[in-house]
Amino acid sequence: MNGLDRIRLHSLHDKVMPAAQAVQLIKDGAVVGMSGFGGAGEAKSVPLALADYAKDHPLKITLATGASLGNQIDGRLNEAHALARRYPYQADPGLRQSINAGEVMYIDQHLSEMADNIRHHNLPQINVAVIAATAITEDGLIIPTGSSGNSANFVEMADFVIVEIDNTINPILEGIHDIYVPKARPNRGPIPIIQASDRIGSIGISVDLEKIAAIVLNDLPDTSFAMDEPDTETLAIAQHLIQFFEAEVAAGRLPENLGPLQSGVGSIANAVFSGFEHSNFHDLEMYSEVLQDCTFQLIDSGKMKFASGSSMTLSQSCAAHVMNNFDQYKDKIMLRPQELSNNPEIIRRLGIIAINTALEFDIYGNVNSTHVAGTKMMNGIGGSGDFTRHAHIAIFVTKSVAKAGAISSVVPMVSHTDHTDHDVDILVTEQGLADLRGLAPRERALKVIEHCAHPSYREDLMSYFERACEKGGQTPHLLHEALSWHAQFQETGRMKAV
Amino acid sequence: MNGLDRIRLHSLHDKVMPAAQAVQLIKDGAVVGMSGFGGAGEAKSVPLALADYAKDHPLKITLATGASLGNQIDGRLNEAHALARRYPYQADPGLRQSINAGEVMYIDQHLSEMADNIRHHNLPQINVAVIAATAITEDGLIIPTGSSGNSANFVEMADFVIVEIDNTINPILEGIHDIYVPKARPNRGPIPIIQASDRIGSIGISVDLEKIAAIVLNDLPDTSFAMDEPDTETLAIAQHLIQFFEAEVAAGRLPENLGPLQSGVGSIANAVFSGFEHSNFHDLEMYSEVLQDCTFQLIDSGKMKFASGSSMTLSQSCAAHVMNNFDQYKDKIMLRPQELSNNPEIIRRLGIIAINTALEFDIYGNVNSTHVAGTKMMNGIGGSGDFTRHAHIAIFVTKSVAKAGAISSVVPMVSHTDHTDHDVDILVTEQGLADLRGLAPRERALKVIEHCAHPSYREDLMSYFERACEKGGQTPHLLHEALSWHAQFQETGRMKAV
Numbered sequence: 001m002n003g004l005d006r007i008r009l010h011s012l013h014d015k016v017m018p019a020a021q022a023v024q025l026i027k028d029g030a031v032v033g034m035s036g037f038g039g040a041g042e043a044k045s046v047p048l049a050l051a052d053y054a055k056d057h058p059l060k061i062t063l064a065t066g067a068s069l070g071n072q073i074d075g076r077l078n079e080a081h082a083l084a085r086r087y088p089y090q091a092d093p094g095l096r097q098s099i100n101a102g103e104v105m106y107i108d109q110h111l112s113e114m115a116d117n118i119r120h121h122n123l124p125q126i127n128v129a130v131i132a133a134t135a136i137t138e139d140g141l142i143i144p145t146g147s148s149g150n151s152a153n154f155v156e157m158a159d160f161v162i163v164e165i166d167n168t169i170n171p172i173l174e175g176i177h178d179i180y181v182p183k184a185r186p187n188r189g190p191i192p193i194i195q196a197s198d199r200i201g202s203i204g205i206s207v208d209l210e211k212i213a214a215i216v217l218n219d220l221p222d223t224s225f226a227m228d229e230p231d232t233e234t235l236a237i238a239q240h241l242i243q244f245f246e247a248e249v250a251a252g253r254l255p256e257n258l259g260p261l262q263s264g265v266g267s268i269a270n271a272v273f274s275g276f277e278h279s280n281f282h283d284l285e286m287y288s289e290v291l292q293d294c295t296f297q298l299i300d301s302g303k304m305k306f307a308s309g310s311s312m313t314l315s316q317s318c319a320a321h322v323m324n325n326f327d328q329y330k331d332k333i334m335l336r337p338q339e340l341s342n343n344p345e346i347i348r349r350l351g352i353i354a355i356n357t358a359l360e361f362d363i364y365g366n367v368n369s370t371h372v373a374g375t376k377m378m379n380g381i382g383g384s385g386d387f388t389r390h391a392h393i394a395i396f397v398t399k400s401v402a403k404a405g406a407i408s409s410v411v412p413m414v415s416h417t418d419h420t421d422h423d424v425d426i427l428v429t430e431q432g433l434a435d436l437r438g439l440a441p442r443e444r445a446l447k448v449i450e451h452c453a454h455p456s457y458r459e460d461l462m463s464y465f466e467r468a469c470e471k472g473g474q475t476p477h478l479l480h481e482a483l484s485w486h487a488q489f490q491e492t493g494r495m496k497a498v
Numbered sequence: 499m500n501g502l503d504r505i506r507l508h509s510l511h512d513k514v515m516p517a518a519q520a521v522q523l524i525k526d527g528a529v530v531g532m533s534g535f536g537g538a539g540e541a542k543s544v545p546l547a548l549a550d551y552a553k554d555h556p557l558k559i560t561l562a563t564g565a566s567l568g569n570q571i572d573g574r575l576n577e578a579h580a581l582a583r584r585y586p587y588q589a590d591p592g593l594r595q596s597i598n599a600g601e602v603m604y605i606d607q608h609l610s611e612m613a614d615n616i617r618h619h620n621l622p623q624i625n626v627a628v629i630a631a632t633a634i635t636e637d638g639l640i641i642p643t644g645s646s647g648n649s650a651n652f653v654e655m656a657d658f659v660i661v662e663i664d665n666t667i668n669p670i671l672e673g674i675h676d677i678y679v680p681k682a683r684p685n686r687g688p689i690p691i692i693q694a695s696d697r698i699g700s701i702g703i704s705v706d707l708e709k710i711a712a713i714v715l716n717d718l719p720d721t722s723f724a725m726d727e728p729d730t731e732t733l734a735i736a737q738h739l740i741q742f743f744e745a746e747v748a749a750g751r752l753p754e755n756l757g758p759l760q761s762g763v764g765s766i767a768n769a770v771f772s773g774f775e776h777s778n779f780h781d782l783e784m785y786s787e788v789l790q791d792c793t794f795q796l797i798d799s800g801k802m803k804f805a806s807g808s809s810m811t812l813s814q815s816c817a818a819h820v821m822n823n824f825d826q827y828k829d830k831i832m833l834r835p836q837e838l839s840n841n842p843e844i845i846r847r848l849g850i851i852a853i854n855t856a857l858e859f860d861i862y863g864n865v866n867s868t869h870v871a872g873t874k875m876m877n878g879i880g881g882s883g884d885f886t887r888h889a890h891i892a893i894f895v896t897k898s899v900a901k902a903g904a905i906s907s908v909v910p911m912v913s914h915t916d917h918t919d920h921d922v923d924i925l926v927t928e929q930g931l932a933d934l935r936g937l938a939p940r941e942r943a944l945k946v947i948e949h950c951a952h953p954s955y956r957e958d959l960m961s962y963f964e965r966a967c968e969k970g971g972q973t974p975h976l977l978h979e980a981l982s983w984h985a986q987f988q989e990t991g992r993m994k995a996v
Contacts, residue, residue, distance in 0.1 A: 102970070106938055109920060121752075254619075345842065345843035349687075351686075366915070374977060374980070377973070381920060392614075392618055417915035422916075474604060475875070476600075476873055479872060479984050480981075480985050483980060483981065
């Protein structure tokens with residue numbers, strides 16, 4: 001049977017069973033912890049069999065993961081009405097709809113915090129862990145696949161474990177994971193990462209072998225993520241940022257390699273990182289969540305010397321290139337549990353520059369990352385809060401308008417706050433960059449309106465700000481009008497009357 | 499001259515000068531870092547002389563401190579129009595007015611972050627440090643007074659230092675400070691505090707003696723802070739919390755001594771801590787910012803075994819009692835720089851229970867700590883964000899109504915967000931306690947309305963929530979109505995029509 005050779009501890013061979021049999025171990029009401037982060041490294045056969053099973057059996061689970069799952073697994077489980085509760089992050093269009101309809105209870109969480117919340121009883125205990133593996137070693141270590149996520153935590157916490165051996169994963173990945181699980185309080189020490197490239201853990205997940213209840217073999221590959229080519233706006237955003245970094249280095253305010261970088265996921269972030277390709281920066285490092293194509297391009301061009309993340313979310317061609325040339329990369333990347341990749345202690349110690357995408361921000365620099373018009377969940381806060389709060393410099397990027405100008409990404413007041421003005425240092429749109437460090441709200445507003453707002457909204461924003469200032473306050477607002485742009489959008493599909 | 503004996507390094511005696519002379523070292527436009535935190539441990543003679551000087555000299559400074567200053571120093575400097583910019587926190591009525599009028603640029607900051615922001619060039623460098631001292635040792639160590647704040651950081655960063663020897667401070671305080679300054683990145687290691695009582699630094703501030711430009715002697719004492727006696731509502735809040743803690747311990751979710759506690763400043767927090775007095779808890783620990791009377795009462799009654807803070811803000815009688823019986827306390831308290839007392843790394847490692855006061859919160863658990871009706875600054879976020887984000891359990895307390903019922907502290911949508919729903923676990927009013935851990939927004943709303951809202955607003959909140967749910971969303975809102983309670987309050991002084 002294809003895959004048995006990956007179970008190198010032979011005494012485990014008799015635990016191999018079909019996915020359809022393994023899922024019967026998962027009971028209605030169970031709290032299930034699954035591997036998967038950034039659409040990579042999820043178990044596939046078991047969750048998909050679970051969705052099938054739920055179609056004609058009463059089954060509602062609480063699903064905890066690393067972060068988003070590939071292969072539309074959230075969507076398939078949702079279609080089967082198998083999800084009662086979901087955390088800490090998702091990015092599936094179908095599940096999003098059920099969440100916004102109030103049918104699935106979604107607990108949007110900082111990615112770094114979920115494991116501690118379970119460990120210390122703020123969230124229910126994990127009943128079963130479903131973990132994708134590249135292999136199980138002779139010593140019984142579970143080698144993760146394309147992400148580390150919360151897998152090690154779930155294995156430690158769960159009553160029992162289902163391991164899914166992923167035959168599609170190139171076995172050469174063994175060795176790139178850095179698995180470390182913080183001790184429970186009160187005997188917890190510091191996490192000893194001093195440099196982005198420090199290895200502090202083992203290459204796989206330790207497991208009490210008694211807890212392995214089933215092993216399933218999988219042949220469905222990770223999802224590929226093709227990135228949009230940068231467009232005029234994302235290129236402009238990248239350029240503003242590169243210029244800012246160059247000026248900071250020239251002024252002696254940033255080290256020559258900038259310090260470790262974090263980047264959110266998506267096309268804008270990808271464009272920004274591609275911007276480094278044509279810059280003079282070198283010896284770059286990442287200490288981030290998701291390693292995208294651009295990470296490997298920067299390694300290829302000699303610009304980046306090391307990248308730490310929790311997952312690899314790659315296009316098909318990039319994935320093939322990386323696997324075919326893995327020797328070039330294996331000492332330059334590391335995949336860590338999200339408790340490490342997103343850890344406040346480490347982020348603050350290393351002095352990370354965090355670059356994340358905003359849904360919208362307001363003139364005072366508060367950022368909405370999650371809720372369209374203040375109500376409808378898009379994906380979730382993900383790691384943006386972990387990085388933004390503790391970063392040396394916290395940057396948010398977005399295009400100044402959306403939907404062909406019908407929506408301004410710069411608004412009088414955000415309709416939902418995920419990141420407060422205390423935490424947000426730099427805002428960038430294709431229009432320009434607003435450096436808000438050390439500024440009071442009234443000063444921030446002038447910068448944001450001048451540098452970030454689209455010209456077609458600039459005058460309206462300035463009018464709002466000036467009229468609000470007449471009423472006074474540290475953060476001037478007109479409460480009747482503050483959310484009127486969003487209300488108008490809800491009613492007409494446009495933020496202002498044509 | 500009274501106080502010379504406290505300057506035990508005699509070579510410094512010739513730097514002693516009157517405050518009026520020392521202030522001439524402070525130039526127009528200077529960035530001045532002053533000691534002081536929680537209204538304790540501020541320099542007094544120099545700032546007050548500076549206010550006098552500014553009355554008839556052109557002088558506008560940027561003032562950075564630990565946190566709030568006693569002796570109305572912010573007010574006096576503000577009256578003299580000596581403040582151009584102010585951070586990271588203040589609590590003076592007069593300065594508040596100037597801030598809200600847009601006359602003083604106020605940069606409200608997380609208390610733990612300011613030093614790093616200066617050290618790594620997100621804020622301007624400190625030109626002059628003005629630091630209150632109990633003594634200067636034979637070795638030239640500056641022994642702080644009633645607070646540690648950012649004093650050690652300012653001394654390290656400043657071009658020159660003015661030391662103010664505070665003759666009113668009992669010299670027995672020497673030894674209770676734990677002064678440790680993190681290294682600048684990229685060579686920063688972990689902060690080695692593993693238990694609340696660990697000492698990791700020295701008892702005083704090291705200084706390059708060349709930088710001491712002046713020493714001033716002061717005879718004005720620290721301000722005393724009398725606490726209101728607990729009233730019916732604050733007693734009820736305390737009782738709800740104690741019951742919650744007891745239930746958590748009984749369920750095995752919290753250790754018997756709860757783990758280290760943090761408490762915000764003020765009468766409600768004081769009442770809550772007094773609630774422990776009549777509880778069965780023992781071996782309590784604090785890892786907090788400000789040690790108030792209640793801390794020492796709990797030590798007196800044997801309930802509390804150790805308290806770490808950044809300042810002591812005491813009533814006159816408590817201060818006298820503590821100083822007269824200092825032997826009982828000296829091994830049980832420690833005053834640390836706010837980079838340690840409020841540090842995310844340590845807060846998360848220790849698993850702190852954080853109890854802070856909200857100005858208002860909304861049905862989904864977002865908290866406003868700073869802005870009245872979304873616009874007017876009250877004091878500032880202080881350390882509430884440092885603790886809330888990283889706490890094991892983050893709690894906010896407030897009375898359910900203010901101004902004799904004209905204002906509901908529970909609103910449809912907060913008019914300003916300082917703490918997002920991701921970070922807020924427990925809300926408490928005199929009406930009851932809402933445990934929001936692991937709940938989605940719609941579930942949170944039901945708990946908050948049922949357990950926390952005042953009966954006179956409960957129906958209106960439920961009506962809002964139900965009508966919002968009809969429109970859907972992860973966090974249902976009616977954008978036209980979301981801030982209407984605050985708008986109504988601005989117009990009529992009441993949140994709803996009589």
